[in-house]
Amino acid sequence: MSNFDWYPLWNSLRIAAISCVLVFFLGIFFAYYAARLPRTVKGILDVILTLPMVLPPTVCGYFLLLVFGVKRPLGMFLLQFGIKFVMTWYGGVLAAAVVAFPLMYRTARGAFESFDKNLAYAGQTLGLSNSYIFWRIRMPACRQGILAGTVLAFARALGEYGATSMLIGYTPGRTATISTTVYQLWRTNDEAGAMFWVLINLAISTVVLLTVNLLEARQKKAVKA
Amino acid sequence: MSLIVDIRKDLGGFVLNTAFEAEPGVTTLLGPSGCGKSLTLKCIAGIEKPDRGHIELNGRVLFDSAQHINLRPQQRHVGYLFQNYALFPNMTVRQNLMCALRGKYDRETRDQRVDEMLSLMRLEAQEKHKPSQLSGGQQQRAALGRILLSEPELLLLDEPFSALDAHLRDSLKIELRNMLHSFGREVLMVTHSREEAYDLSRRIAVMDHGRLLALKPTKELFADPGSVPAAILTGCKNIATAIKTGDYEVEVPEWGIRLQTAQPVGDNLAAIGIRAHYFNPSTAHNRFPVRFVEEMEEPFETILQFRWARQDQDSQPIWWRLSKDKRPQSFPKELGVAPANILLLYDSF
Numbered sequence: 245m246s247n248f249d250w251y252p253l254w255n256s257l258r259i260a261a262i263s264c265v266l267v268f269f270l271g272i273f274f275a276y277y278a279a280r281l282p283r284t285v286k287g288i289l290d291v292i293l294t295l296p297m298v299l300p301p302t303v304c305g306y307f308l309l310l311v312f313g314v315k316r317p318l319g320m321f322l323l324q325f326g327i328k329f330v331m332t333w334y335g336g337v338l339a340a341a342v343v344a345f346p347l348m349y350r351t352a353r354g355a356f357e358s359f360d361k362n363l364a365y366a367g368q369t370l371g372l373s374n375s376y377i378f379w380r381i382r383m384p385a386c387r388q389g390i391l392a393g394t395v396l397a398f399a400r401a402l403g404e405y406g407a408t409s410m411l412i413g414y415t416p417g418r419t420a421t422i423s424t425t426v427y428q429l430w431r432t433n434d435e436a437g438a439m440f441w442v443l444i445n446l447a448i449s450t451v452v453l454l455t456v457n458l459l460e461a462r463q464k465k466a467v468k469a
Numbered sequence: 470m471s472l473i474v475d476i477r478k479d480l481g482g483f484v485l486n487t488a489f490e491a492e493p494g495v496t497t498l499l500g501p502s503g504c505g506k507s508l509t510l511k512c513i514a515g516i517e518k519p520d521r522g523h524i525e526l527n528g529r530v531l532f533d534s535a536q537h538i539n540l541r542p543q544q545r546h547v548g549y550l551f552q553n554y555a556l557f558p559n560m561t562v563r564q565n566l567m568c569a570l571r572g573k574y575d576r577e578t579r580d581q582r583v584d585e586m587l588s589l590m591r592l593e594a595q596e597k598h599k600p601s602q603l604s605g606g607q608q609q610r611a612a613l614g615r616i617l618l619s620e621p622e623l624l625l626l627d628e629p630f631s632a633l634d635a636h637l638r639d640s641l642k643i644e645l646r647n648m649l650h651s652f653g654r655e656v657l658m659v660t661h662s663r664e665e666a667y668d669l670s671r672r673i674a675v676m677d678h679g680r681l682l683a684l685k686p687t688k689e690l691f692a693d694p695g696s697v698p699a700a701i702l703t704g705c706k707n708i709a710t711a712i713k714t715g716d717y718e719v720e721v722p723e724w725g726i727r728l729q730t731a732q733p734v735g736d737n738l739a740a741i742g743i744r745a746h747y748f749n750p751s752t753a754h755n756r757f758p759v760r761f762v763e764e765m766e767e768p769f770e771t772i773l774q775f776r777w778a779r780q781d782q783d784s785q786p787i788w789w790r791l792s793k794d795k796r797p798q799s800f801p802k803e804l805g806v807a808p809a810n811i812l813l814l815y816d817s818f
Contacts, residue, residue, distance in 0.1 A: 371619055
């Protein structure tokens with residue numbers, strides 16, 4: 245096993261972790277500010293931000309190629325700085341982040357919407373700064389929802405296949421992830437290898453879902469108390 | 470030392486348009502739900518922004534639409550006790566109180582102040598508890614303690630007893646009254662309960678449909694509410710349209726009677742009111758034949774409903790409320806009301 249190529253696991257975890265961090269902050273940012281926008285603007289933004297969740301991931305990948313392809317204006321521009329999202333592992337981060345973003349955004353928005361506004365007002369009248377209120381009162385009160393969103397986003401990013409394969413393809417040791425490896429091994433009749441990665445994937449997903457359930461159970465308990 | 474408020478806010482279908490001055494001591498905004506009293510508090514605290522107007526506290530302008538002044542809630546030094554007390558659920562009682570002193574004094578002074586407040590509010594044993602572990606009364610004291618630590622120049626109380634069980638209210642009312650007394654500055658309270666308003670406040674402002682109808686010392690308001698909405702809010706049960714027929718006489722067509730009054734009747738009289746406690750079978754004036762309709766019993770009082778002899782059968786019966794030990798054996802043939810107990814009610818606008 246010493247020569248076994250663990251790269252897909254490492255790459256998948258790396259992509260999922262980094263995109264999860266990105267999505268965590270972006271999701272919270274948009275969830276927080278979308279809630280304050282006028283209704284019509286909010287409705288339009290909401291549709292755009294949620295679309296990646298309902299579109300086939302391949303369609304998301306297609307759009308990403310349209311924007312970041314090396315022959316597209318933005319892709320060419322970024323290439324001047326040595327940044328290339330096509331066929332690179334960090335392109336996988338972009339693909340996973342786009343697809344996982346709506347999960348974080350919607351869960352965080354739900355948590356923020358159920359937040360008792362009076363807590364924020366009370367903080368303001370007591371002279372607390374808005375950033376203190378956000379990080380020390382609003383976020384802890386919405387903690388369970390935000391954690392659940394983060395875990396879901398991580399799980400989605402880890403399992404991303406469609407957009408990833410469109411944008412970064414499959415290159416062993418460079419862009420291979422667990423999901424693209426499973427497909428590649430199955431396609432080349434390496435059933436045992438495919439099964440091994442399937443089991444790895446199953447194990448990770450199970451842990452993730454157990455975590456979500458645990459968080460939800462704790463949240464219910466907190467609401468009761 | 471005073472609070473001056475003159476604001477207008479249009480919410481489409483509802484317009485808040487109110488102006489008043491509050492003096493030291495407790496002033497209560499009394500009104501039915503949805504009359505704009507909580508919105509008024511929120512405008513003063515800076516949580517809501519009026520469309521136009523002016524708010525001034527002890528000579529400091531908090532809001533002025535003409536001068537484009539709109540201080541943030543943090544800069545207003547106005548304490549706000551929320552209906553649900555708004556204690557931060559993720560913090561202990563002590564941490565909640567500490568929040569009010571953030572960025573002020575040194576660590577030692579802060580600790581000392583919080584200790585003092587915990588003992589004043591009798592919460593020493595609960596200092597490490599989370600708000601969800603406190604009783605309603607403890608939550609109220611913790612929230613009040615947190616506000617007092619922030620040293621506000623004005624205290625706003627939004628329905629302070631609505632989150633409490635009925636049996637707790639009375640004892641907490643006395644407690645709160647004493648605390649407010651020692652606070653010694655302006656307190657503006659909002660409530661729809663006339664008992665709370667009567668008990669706690671020096672002056673009462675009656676609000677209805679976003680407008681201020683009257684601002685009077687508490688006892689004066691109950692003795693002479695002046696308008697129909699104010700009479701209803703102060704608990705007057707018997708109100709009917711009335712016409713001036715003399716300097717000290719009114720006619721009540723719905724009841725088919727004429728009543729003598731103690732106060733001179735104004736030309737724009739709209740209605741008269743008689744409180745349910747004020748009927749008397751043996752009074753010398755304003756006595757008329759009555760017909761008994763129905764009796765409603767309460768634990769210690771009884772309500773006898775009747776109509777005047779010439780009153781329409783379909784019209785609202787009159788309420789006569791008296792303590793059970795004074796209830797007559799048989800219903801009297803005639804009832805009267807002293808001229809001084811006729812409330813003269815005028816058009817409010």
